[in-house]
Amino acid sequence: MEPAEIKSEKKKVVAVVGGGLVGALNACFFAKRGFDVQVYESREDIRTAKVVKGRSINLALSHRGRSALKHVGLEEKIVSQGIPMHARMIHSLNGKQSPIPYGKKGQFILSVDRANLNKQLLTEAETYPNTKLNFDHKLQDWNAETGAMTFVRADGTKQQILADLIVGCDGAFSSIRKQFLRRSRFNYSQTYIPHGYMELTMPPRDGDFAMKPNYLHIWPRNTFMMIALPNLDKTFTCTLFMPFENFEEITTGDEVLEFFQKYFPDAIPLIGVEALKCDYFRLPAQAMVSVKCSPYHIADKCVLMGDAAHAVVPFYGQGMNAGFEDCIVFDEIMDQFNDDLSEVLPEYTRVRVPDDHAIADLAMYNYIEMRAHVNSKWFLFRKYVDNFLHFLMPRTIVPLYTMVTFTRTRYHQAVERWQWQNKVINRGLFFCGTGAVLGGSYLLFKNPPNVDKIHIDVEKMWNRLLSTGTS
Incomplete structure (x- = not known):
């Protein structure tokens, strides 16, 4: 063989920043395409952590998310670990329950556990020999021109790496996105809605679900609401959404009980009086932010996906599904342009921005529908x-x-x-x-x-x- 014919087949390095749902799924997509994938997560490995840090609103998996999971061979496994919800179950103030089907017979969304899904995705990513998961790595700085990145480890030491492509999947308060904000012609907005959320637990009753399990239960009260999604352990995760000033008005256990007696009387015996008084003050009400930005890329070096690109409020159940669809859309565009990142990244921005902005607006609208229009x-x-x-x-x-x-x-x-x-x-x-x-x-x-x-x-x-x- 002539020397001129010898070619280096070194794999391109993709650095996925963020080991959450979208980051872990993205690792699978890029690994399948043959890239050398390095995932960097600031937290410890949630699969071995005694306490999983972070906030959680129960997830509703639907068609877009399932399509992305199917591409990496995980759809059946994840679906088997979810609970189908065929309709909304509306709880009136007088205790009457009325179902509103989501779609045609046989159509349903799935209640899935966020932490379990994240663990499954990380484990799947690790099955690829060209993928490495790096935990306790906090991004300190990165260079959009060279792809150089600096991470600080848990012991305080620093690690520098060079990536051909940086994929920012590090959430609504993305460290990767901060670099975008320093550049001209980058549009960015974030909106905190005046409502917060608080999670409560409805335990099993006599070893079974306390309510009908195959529904997303909603207590709509016009200016606020409570929802409940079923879990595999026969509990329901109840989430109370209402204006922060309403949360702040309730300062004692008796006031909690009085509030629930007035607006959610049928939920009190299901949650339990003492549990309700205790759970309400376990954590303060959490904020919800909606983020829009554009473009999603810098040259052929960096791209934003998931909440880093488009954090949405949870009222359409599409936050995770939109993030998972980001992965599949990017993969489809990679097919279209034969992995040419200089073509793929601008096209991804062009295609995806109007869709993500639309679902952000729809999520805002659906809160009004859920808490008021259903009445x-x-x-x-x-x-x-x-x-x-x-x-x-x-x-x-x-x-x-x-x-x-x-x-x-x-x-x-x-x-x-x-x-x-x-x-x-x-x-x-x-x-x-x-x-x-x-x-x-x-x-x-x-x-x-x-x-x-x-x-x-x-x-x-x-x-x-x-x-x-x-x-």
């Missing part, structure tokens, strides 16, 4: 109409929640389609009128026509209406 008869009626039209015309009318949760329709396109559908459906309801709907329902009941013909005729009618509703 509205008009809201429930519109849910029924949307689902009925989706049944008749599954390709033409698709509920927003279905697009966001059960498909990979781009978030910003889902919002645009939802706004357009709302305009058209409201116009249709105005013209049709309740009388016409009832009359038509009676005729259909007395003389049921061919079902396929219903789909065709109704779709033609709505398509005519849609064509007039786009202006």
Whole structure:
């Protein structure tokens, strides 16, 4: 062989900063592509830690997250460790419970344990021989031009490494993103909502769940709410969301009990009086922040993903799912441009920014829906109409929640389609009128026509209406 033909096949080094959910999953994606992957996490290894540090709101895994897990062969394993939730269960003040299905029969979201999922992802990443996990490594500084990084270890010593690509997955208060803030033409905003959250535990009752397990339970109280998600150990994690000033007004155990007797009376015997008084003061109410920024990359050296790029409030259950979808979108773009990072990173920013900004806005909107709109008869009626039209015309009318949760329709396109559908459906309801709907329902009941013909005729009618509703 001629010397000129000898080539170095040294693998490119990808440094993933952050060993949380998105960082650990990203390590699997990059390892599968053959990169030399180094994961750097400031905390200790949560798989061996006696106490797992960090805050947690129960996670709801849906289609986008499952699609990403499927790409690394983990979907079935993670799904088997989750609890299906087929509907919201609305708890009225008088104790009445009313389910609102999430989608069609068979569609559900999964309640999964954050810490367990993180452990599973880290263990999976470690199965790749070209991946190394580095814990107790706190990022001190990095250079966007050279890819040089300096980490401080737990013992105070420093380690310097050089990476071909730096992937910032280090959360809403990202150290990687701080470097972006020093550069011109970088847009950044963060918004703290005036509401905080507090987690309480509902223990098992007689060795079983205290409430029906296959639901996301919601106590909507207009300006605040409580939710409860089931866990594998037969507990429920209850999360109380309300304005900070309301939290601050409650200073004693008796005031906690009085507050729950007024707004969540059915939850008191399920949580337990003494447990409620104790848990409420275990930790102060935690803040929730929404972060938007753009662009997500610097040249071909660094890219932001997950909360580092787009922290969202938890009310659409899409924070983790959006972060996991970041991984799969980046992987798809890598396929498109044959791993050419100079092409991949700008394209990733172009594709992903409008979607992440859209889900950030939707998450803000959904808090109002969850704590207030679900009490509205008009809201429930519109849910029924949307689902009925989706049944008749599954390709033409698709509920927003279905697009966001059960498909990979781009978030910003889902919002645009939802706004357009709302305009058209409201116009249709105005013209049709309740009388016409009832009359038509009676005729259909007395003389049921061919079902396929219903789909065709109704779709033609709505398509005519849609064509007039786009202006």
